[in-house]
Amino acid sequence: MSPHRIALLFNANKVYDRQVIAGIGHYLNSTRVEWDLFMEEDFRSRMRDIHHFKGDGVIADFDDPEAQAALSDLHIPVVAVGGSYHDPSHYPAGVPYIATDNTRLVRLAYDHLIEQGLSRFAFFGIPSHPGSRWAQERERAFLAIVGQESVEGVVHEGHSTTAGGWGAAVEELVAWLTALPKPIGIIAVTDARARQLLQACVIGGIAVPEQVAIVGIDNDPMAQLLTRIPLTSVIQGAEEMGRTAAHLLHQMLRGVDCSTTRVLVPPVGINVQASSRYQPLRSPHVMRASHYIRQYGCLGIKTEQVADYVGVSRTVLEEHFKRELKQTVHQAILQHKLDTACQLIADSDAPLADIAVRCGFTSLQYMYAVFRREYDCTPRQYLDRHRTADAATAEHRDP
Structure with a gap:
């Protein structure tokens, strides 16, 4: 019996996608499942020609707004991977969905900052666009948490990062950080945004973590390499998401109906580093x-x-x-x-x-x-x- 041909539609330039793919690989290596895997040569996710794919199944990142539309009428099993939604109607219908639990990601970061003794909080997100629904969910989760607990919390989305606009974006970020009441704990929507916060604090002469304690999300090794101050970060359960997605697709290929399955995967934990180890200093x-x-x-x-x-x-x-x-x-x-x-x-x-x-x-x-x-x-x-x-x-x- 020849191996099933499976397409993996992810952008592997992102650490989250790479970890999901690693989880799929771990599942294949720990079972007798044999799949012939297709991925773009540059590890980008492209929906072009997907309807001409002569394969048996797909695992795709549904945070990509093109994915749901492109794969909705594909007549082979599809497993969706993406962020969680507070509104159940936002999940795609008719496909199994494996989600990172955005609320628990933010809650873990917030609880850590609470444990450091902080009482003011902020969230650094990204500007809203169709491909950032997961980021808006994390922002919404932050606002819900500070609202429930009646603590001070502000949101800042800043600017999108481009080479030409980088200087102005950093100046604006430094101005925002300077104006914040201190000490304060900031949750960044990703490690990439957390790294920008650390850079802006260095440029603005703002002490981390004594004035601004920072927590990112992703536990991205690249972000750690590119920052002088080690970054605290929430570790997503992305590998578990990949293993679960592969297991579901394996079941579907054997004829099991998983179309209504929805799995929320909690974070693994938090990698605590210097950026959030707040200690009050008077001097x-x-x-x-x-x-x-x-x-x-x-x-x-x-x-x-x-x-x-x-x-x-x-x-x-x-x-x-x-x-x-x-x-x-x-x-x-x-x-x-x-x-x-x-x-x-x-x-x-x-x-x-x-x-x-x-x-x-x-x-x-x-x-x-x-x-x-x-x-x-x-x-x-x-x-x-x-x-x-x-x-x-x-x-x-x-x-």
Whole structure:
């Protein structure tokens, strides 16, 4: 029996789509299902010629407004993947639909900011257009949450990003951030928009997270690479969406009627990083210095450079640090290097020598010496402890 020919209609330049596709791949690799998969060579989703597709089934991103119209009269099984809707009538009729739960994505981000002790909130979305229905759903969810809890919340959609309009868009974003009451927690509709917030805060001299704490959605590795301040982000259950979609299509190919199936997939969790670890600071000097250290602490900066950035003498800055944080500026820089190193050791496969360089240690030997002094273990022992703790947590969750 020849493999079924299946079209995957996704824009794999987006991390969410890539994760859904990965989930489909995991399903195929964990079962005996054999599919001959079609995707555009540049991994874009195009509806052109789809009616001439001589295949057996389709899994498509229905956040694309063209998808529903183009696939509505296709006489082969179709499984839809997309965002959830508060109004059930907005779901497409007659096709199984696997949705990321937009309300729970926003709720997880909001609850995290609440736990940080914040009481003001904002949402940074994108301008409304036919392809951004998922973004409007997240914006609506935010407004519903702050409305229910009677807390202060504002929405800003900003401008679409283009090369020509980038300068004006950043200036407008800096002006909006500057005018916000502070401290405030901001939920960005995606990590891409969260990255713009971080850039604007750097340009505007706004301390993150002491003045503005930021949470994105997607947990996009690319966004992390392109920001100096590590970004907190909600992790969508996109791979589970892909596995569920593949399972449903597999059932449909065997004759099972799944046309009324609708599955809401909750977020996996939240990757907490520096952008949202809010701690109230009274001293504006410490706030500004901490913001600078988070951006450049791994680049070999010294106390004098931090004091120059803040605009005070080293003596004055040290006094503020000792009073507010009970540590010196040098100790704060070293702690930032250690925190970054621990994160990289736990979350990446990079060689320890590379991690030492990336974190601003003069050598691998020096990083070892600092780990022994501060944590009473070597970096490799720290990694072993982290893996053991993760294994114990996984065993507890899934006995």
